[in-house]
Amino acid sequence: MGIVFSDISVSADGFATGPNQREDAPFGDIDESWLHGWMFETADENRAELDAITDAGATIMGRNMFGPVRGEWDRDWRGWWGSNPPFHNPVFVLTHHRHEPIEMEGGTTYHFVTGGIRSALEQAQDAAGNANVSIAGGARTVNQFLAAGLLDELRLHVTPCILGAGERIFDAVPPQRLKRVSVRVASLVTHMTYTAVRS
Amino acid sequence: MGIVFSDISVSADGFATGPNQREDAPFGDIDESWLHGWMFETADENRAELDAITDAGATIMGRNMFGPVRGEWDRDWRGWWGSNPPFHNPVFVLTHHRHEPIEMEGGTTYHFVTGGIRSALEQAQDAAGNANVSIAGGARTVNQFLAAGLLDELRLHVTPCILGAGERIFDAVPPQRLKRVSVRVASLVTHMTYTAVRS
Numbered sequence: 001m002g003i004v005f006s007d008i009s010v011s012a013d014g015f016a017t018g019p020n021q022r023e024d025a026p027f028g029d030i031d032e033s034w035l036h037g038w039m040f041e042t043a044d045e046n047r048a049e050l051d052a053i054t055d056a057g058a059t060i061m062g063r064n065m066f067g068p069v070r071g072e073w074d075r076d077w078r079g080w081w082g083s084n085p086p087f088h089n090p091v092f093v094l095t096h097h098r099h100e101p102i103e104m105e106g107g108t109t110y111h112f113v114t115g116g117i118r119s120a121l122e123q124a125q126d127a128a129g130n131a132n133v134s135i136a137g138g139a140r141t142v143n144q145f146l147a148a149g150l151l152d153e154l155r156l157h158v159t160p161c162i163l164g165a166g167e168r169i170f171d172a173v174p175p176q177r178l179k180r181v182s183v184r185v186a187s188l189v190t191h192m193t194y195t196a197v198r199s
Numbered sequence: 200m201g202i203v204f205s206d207i208s209v210s211a212d213g214f215a216t217g218p219n220q221r222e223d224a225p226f227g228d229i230d231e232s233w234l235h236g237w238m239f240e241t242a243d244e245n246r247a248e249l250d251a252i253t254d255a256g257a258t259i260m261g262r263n264m265f266g267p268v269r270g271e272w273d274r275d276w277r278g279w280w281g282s283n284p285p286f287h288n289p290v291f292v293l294t295h296h297r298h299e300p301i302e303m304e305g306g307t308t309y310h311f312v313t314g315g316i317r318s319a320l321e322q323a324q325d326a327a328g329n330a331n332v333s334i335a336g337g338a339r340t341v342n343q344f345l346a347a348g349l350l351d352e353l354r355l356h357v358t359p360c361i362l363g364a365g366e367r368i369f370d371a372v373p374p375q376r377l378k379r380v381s382v383r384v385a386s387l388v389t390h391m392t393y394t395a396v397r398s
Contacts, residue, residue, distance in 0.1 A: 012355075012377060012393065013369035014213055034376060156211075160377040160393060162369050170212035170361050177233060178211060178359040183389055185382045192389065194211065194359060 001125065002132035003152040006142045007053045008169060009035045009189070010156055015163035016139040023068040026080055034161040038189035045186050049157070057131025058124035059091040060117075062141035066093045066110070073099050079110060087136075090127040092120045094141060117144050139167035146173045149196060153181070158190045200324065201331035202351040205341045206252045207368060208234045208388070209355055214362040215338035222267040225279055233360040237388035244385050248356070256330025257323035258290040259316075261340035265292045265309070272298050278309060286335075289326040291319045293340060316343050338366035345372045348395060352380065357389045 010016050011034070018030030027035065038046055063069075067077040079085055088107040093099075099112035113120040124133045135145050145151045156169065181193040209215050210233070217229030226234065237245055262268075266276040278284055287306040292298075298311035312319040323332045334344050344350045355368065380392040 012391075013367075013372075018374075030374070158391075160379040162372050162375050162377065164369070164372065164374045168212075170363070173212075173361050173363065175217075175229070175363045176361050178361065180359040180389065183382070183384045190379065190382055190389075190391065192211075192357075 002057065002128060002130060004121065004125075004133045004135065004145070004150060005052075005056075005153040005155060006135040006137070006145065006151055007049075007155045007157065008137055008139060008142055009038070010139075010158055010169050011035065011161045011163040012158060013162050013164065014168045014170060015166040016137065016142075016169055017166040018163050019165040021064065021068075021166075026068075028166055030163055030166070034163070035159055038157065038159065038186065042186065042188050046189070046191075049155070049184075049186075049191050052155070053134070054086070054088075055132055056087075056089060056134035057128030058089050059087045059134045059136050060120050060124050060141070061091060061093055061136040062138050063093055063095045065136060065138045065141065066095075072097055078102055078104065084108075089131075090124070091136075092124050092127075094120055117141075117148060117150065121145075121150060139169050139171070142169065143171055143173050146170070146196075152195060154194045156192045156194065158192055159188065201256065201327060201329055203320065203324075203332045203334065203344070203349060204251075204255075204352040204354060205334040205336070205344065205350055206248075206354045206356065207336055207338060207341055208237070209338075209357055209368050210234065210360045210362040211357060212361050212363065213367045213369060214365040215336065215341075215368055216365040217362050218364040220263065220267075220365075225267075227365055229362055229365070233362070234358055237356065237358065237385065241385060241387050245388070245390075248354070248383075248385075248390050251354070252333070253285070253287075254331055255286075255288060255333035256327030257288050258286045258333045258335050259319050259323050259340070260290060260292055260335040261337050262292055262294045264335060264337045264340065265294075271296055277301055277303065280307075283307075289323070290335075291323050291326075293319055316340075316347060316349065320344075320349060338368050338370070341368065342370055342372050345369070345395075351394060353393045355391045355393065357391055358387065 018028030084105040102110040217227030283304040284307040301309040
């Protein structure tokens with residue numbers, strides 16, 4: 001079986017989004033290049049980290065990462081990523097509201113899971129087979145997996161900025177030691193990989 | 200003139216103390232070795248960073264770092280560090296309550312500043328001459344200097360743990376880009392130095 005990992009770009013103060021996330025500003029009121037510029041402006045330099053992000057057989061994400069619809073599914077929404085999303089594998093969206101699967105181009109199918117993170121993980125691992133499972137975000141979803149001890153590898157991509165508000169990594173995760181697996185310094189980002197320490 | 204710098208050990212989630220700071224637990228309810236073990240258990244490996252911490256001609260600290268006394272100075276308190284404190288230079292303690300200077304052994308004299316951070320900085324720079332000024336902490340004091348744009352170099356010593364509560368670096372500091380000056384990876388800590396980006 002593969003590992004369960006999460007990649008998340010954060011500011012120096014740990015925010016993965018700015019304040020006021022909404023449909024026309026999925027990352028809130030920030031200059032998104034502060035957090036994600038490294039992925040685009042310096043893609044070659046960060047090829048290994050970018051390849052690792054997509055090295056998964058299934059993906060899990062929170063509903064707010066999937067889209068801006070809240071409550072009942074009262075409109076047709078197919079994710080932020082267009083007709084051929086970058087996942088190319090089954091994506092399990094955490095929600096409290098049932099929804100039929102949505103099949104996209106390129107191998108991505110959105111499944112909607114109402115049974116919580118353990119149920120989503122079980123379904124994702126079944127779908128992934130021997131491949132890894134990616135917890136794609138947002139921060140709140142990653143924190144749920146961290147708090148439950150279900151994440152094998154957290155890959156923080158720390159960018160040199162202060163955001164001051166938004167969704168923060170590690171919020172409501174119980175105090176614990178971590179193991180720092182690796183650090184790699186690139187021009188626009190510091191890649192820091194952590195695992196939990198089982199005591 | 201030297202630079203104004205601050206060294207502060209923080210958890211992966213940015214806390215420089217745990218919750219419930221008090222006289223018999225200056226760092227609150229945490230295992231302090233999580234934050235500061237690198238300074239003691241691996242001092243040789245981190246000699247350059249440790250030497251840089253003490254490379255100052257004057258020091259500024261918040262009153263809560265100086266001691267547990269709150270409100271009026273209603274008891275004799277001479278810092279946490281014994282009769283020969285590790286500063287060996289004039290230490291300017293931020294407080295709202297006047298107090299005569301306290302001269303200790305080894306070159307440390309505690310001065311009490313009631314005029315705020317700019318007044319403290321002016322006095323510290325006068326005392327330091329061409330040497331650096333150290334903003335010793337705690338996090339709230341460092342954040343005040345950061346927010347006012349008065350810090351030349353912030354040296355975060357990031358340790359692999361989650362604390363979940365306490366005093367956090369960057370709290371209430373306005374959103375801004377930073378410049379990451381250097382990163383050095385040691386066995387128990389990642390040293391990350393930032394400066395402000397003036398726009």
